[in-house]
Amino acid sequence: MTGASYNPAPRAHPGLHVLALFEGLKGLLALIAAASLEVLGPQPLRNLITSLISRFNLDPAHGTLPSLLDAINPGAVHLAVAVVSLYAVWRLVEGWGLWRARAWASWLGCVGTAAYLPLDAYAIYHHDGWHTWAVLVLNLIVVAVLARDLVKRRA
CATH class of the missing domain: 1.20.20 (F1FO ATP Synthase)
Structure with a gap:
């Protein structure tokens, strides 16, 4: 590369x-x-x-x-x-x-979990509650951890 x-x-x-x-x-x-x-x-x-x-x-x-x-x-x-x-x-x-610690798994998880984020936002808009916010926050944490792993591999 x-x-x-x-x-x-x-x-x-x-x-x-x-x-x-x-x-x-x-x-x-x-x-x-x-x-x-x-x-x-x-x-x-x-x-x-x-x-x-x-x-x-x-x-x-x-x-x-x-x-x-x-x-x-x-x-x-x-x-x-x-x-x-x-x-x-x-x-x-x-x-x-x-x-x-495979890079492809971090990509798979990051993309797969990020695909849920628009659905999480839709759920918050239509069914606002602590549980919908908890799912959104959990998915954001997962995406952040996996994205951090991918960024660290580049550094």
């Missing part, structure tokens, strides 16, 4: 290890969710929505929950399992890379 030197594998700082564990945990939970959804199938979800409709005395023919009930079928469940599985693999690979 021309210009600034590039240190591809500095010693991982504790912030990267904390993020690696966090990403690994998210990946593990997503794998558990995907496996559970695949094993259980659509019927438990349909039962839950039916009980919510009944509990809140909603019209079973109109509204969001009945529409959701109609959308839950084996094909939709398989698609959800595939999407959640991809998310899980993404997070597990990112966690492994962060633990090993």
Whole structure:
């Protein structure tokens, strides 16, 4: 490379290890969710929505929950399992890379987390509360830690 030197594998700082564990945990939970959804199938979800409709005395023919009930079928469940599985693999690979202080993992995490920031701002605008601010602040911290790691690699 021309210009600034590039240190591809500095010693991982504790912030990267904390993020690696966090990403690994998210990946593990997503794998558990995907496996559970695949094993259980659509019927438990349909039962839950039916009980919510009944509990809140909603019209079973109109509204969001009945529409959701109609959308839950084996094909939709398989698609959800595939999407959640991809998310899980993404997070597990990112966690492994962060633990090993890989630059590509910092890029993956920084870009992936920064993609959530507009959604966080939207959530604050429409559902202002401490929890939406906490998510925004947490995501900003993650982006800052990973961006700092990438800047330090350039220095």
